[in-house]
Amino acid sequence: MTILPLVFSMMLACGGDEISSPIPPNQDGNPFSLGRVGSSEDIQTSSSTGVVLMGGSTDVDQAFRWMIEKSGGGDFVVIRVTGADAYNNYILGLGNANSVETLRINTPEAANDPKVIETLRNAEAVFIAGGDQSNYLRLWEGTKVEEALQYLILEKQIPIGGTSAGCAIMGEYVYTGENGSIISTEALANPFDERLTVRKSTLINHPMLQGVITDQHFSQRNREGRLFAFIARLSSQSELPIRGIAVDERTALLIGTEGEIQVIGQNEVYFLEQSGLAPEVMSSGVPLTWDLNESAVKMFEASKMTTMGSASISNWAFDWTQYWFVKQGEIGFRSY
Numbered sequence: 609m610t611i612l613p614l615v616f617s618m619m620l621a622c623g624g625d626e627i628s629s630p631i632p633p634n635q636d637g638n639p640f641s642l643g644r645v646g647s648s649e650d651i652q653t654s655s656s657t658g659v660v661l662m663g664g665s666t667d668v669d670q671a672f673r674w675m676i677e678k679s680g681g682g683d684f685v686v687i688r689v690t691g692a693d694a695y696n697n698y699i700l701g702l703g704n705a706n707s708v709e710t711l712r713i714n715t716p717e718a719a720n721d722p723k724v725i726e727t728l729r730n731a732e733a734v735f736i737a738g739g740d741q742s743n744y745l746r747l748w749e750g751t752k753v754e755e756a757l758q759y760l761i762l763e764k765q766i767p768i769g770g771t772s773a774g775c776a777i778m779g780e781y782v783y784t785g786e787n788g789s790i791i792s793t794e795a796l797a798n799p800f801d802e803r804l805t806v807r808k809s810t811l812i813n814h815p816m817l818q819g820v821i822t823d824q825h826f827s828q829r830n831r832e833g834r835l836f837a838f839i840a841r842l843s844s845q846s847e848l849p850i851r852g853i854a855v856d857e858r859t860a861l862l863i864g865t866e867g868e869i870q871v872i873g874q875n876e877v878y879f880l881e882q883s884g885l886a887p888e889v890m891s892s893g894v895p896l897t898w899d900l901n902e903s904a905v906k907m908f909e910a911s912k913m914t915t916m917g918s919a920s921i922s923n924w925a926f927d928w929t930q931y932w933f934v935k936q937g938e939i940g941f942r943s944y
Contacts, residue, residue: 638711638723642693645700646707653680653706655732657761659816659863660769661778661877663824663855664738667771668873669702671860675733676703678767682732686710687753689743695735705733714743719751728756733767736774742786744777749811761814768814772824775855781821781842782809792833796937799837800892806838808845816863816921819848826854826878833939835880836932839905840898843886851924852880867922871910879908879926895937902942905932 658678660671676684681704686695693710700708711727713719728734734757736744748754760766770778776785783806790803798804806821821842823835835852842850855861856875863869871877883906887898898904908926910916919926928944 638721638727640711640713640718640721640724641727642710642712643696644707644709645696646705648707650683650730651706653682653732655679655682655764655766657765657816657865658767658769659778659814660735660767660860661775661822661824661853661855661863662769662771662860663775663826663857663873663875663877664772665825665828665857667698668858668860670872671769671862672699672702672735674862675735675767675769676705679705679732682706682766683730684708684733684735685728685731686735686737687713687728688737688739689714689747690739691737695737699735713748713753716747716751719748719753721752725752725756728753729759729764731760731766732764734760735768736770736777738772738774740785741773741776741782742784744773745782745784745809745811746786749809754811757812761812768812769860775822775824777809778812778814779817779820779822779853780808780813781806781819781838781850782811783821783823783838790834792830792837792939793937795834795837796896796934796939798893799841799887799890799896804834804837804841806841816867817853819846820851820853823852823854824857826856827875828857832932833934836898836905836934836939837896839880839882840887840890840896840934843882844890849882851882852878854878854880863921867920869910869916869920871912871914873912876909876911879910879924880905880932881924883931889936896934897936899933899935902933902940903931904934906930906944907932907941 859873
């Protein structure tokens with residue numbers, strides 16, 4: 609009988625929140641652990657840097673296998689604010705990870721708890737579940753969790769990934785969502801809407817994602833206009849071009865040690881880069897105009913079938929396919 613794969617698929621459709629598996633006793637006296645599967649003994653392996661940006665909905669098995677390989681078969685830690693331990697057995701069943709443990713870090717005390725930090729620092733791979741990115745930023749930014757994540761990224765050099773809200777916090781710039789969600793038409797009608805909250809973040813700010821803001825559930829939720837508005841707002845905050853990476857549902861972008869990229873899953877990943885000057889019209893309560901002769905932002909769309917050539921996150925030398933532009937709040941597209 610093949611019930612188990614279907615159950616896991618249901619559990620992981622929204623970052624492991626749909627159906628919760630039984631939670632074993634807290635591990636090693638850690639009140640914020642939802643359980644650990646695999647070996648109870650910590651091991652040290654040789655890991656390598658990598659980033660997974662996953663677009664939400666059903667998780668992409670291959671992305672976790674890639675992270676396990678990059679971890680050297682070490683200890684895999686999932687962090688979240690809400691939800692259960694559904695990732696534990698799922699990830700353990702995909703490869704040779706020594707262990708998988710889920711931490712529910714849902715208070716400032718948890719984000720500074722010594723056991724939480726010890727578990728994180730011992731990890732050879734970290735994955736950030738779906739949820740609400742405003743909670744992640746509010747509860748984890750500026751805490752010992754942030755310090756541990758920076759140690760893992762910059763010194764220990766482990767693979768790190770996230771789906772949905774976990775993907776949203778990976779770049780140098782983030783859409784915080786702290787005042788509620790905004791849709792494309794609203795963002796373009798007023799790029800200073802109180803719900804359009806974009807800024808720099810110190811939480812992850814991965815070196816491979818400098819100047820980048822991410823988005824997810826992209827085509828499925830018609831988020832083209834809102835990401836365009838995010839880039840427009842941020843264009844005045846940097847001397848370098850602002851870039852966006854948007855990932856569809858059931859899809860993941862893998863970024864390797866040297867910045868090499870691979871799209872896996874069912875749908876597409878979109879790379880956007882500001883072409884040059886800042887928007888012509890961007891004021892509070894006024895529809896956005898960022899036209900620049902219909903060349904404001906250039907876009908490259910990739911699927912698992914796309915040949916990347918020499919393009920990488922290190923050089924952004926994509927074979928651009930479209931220009932995106934906005935005139936009085938209306939988005940348009942033309943061939944590159």
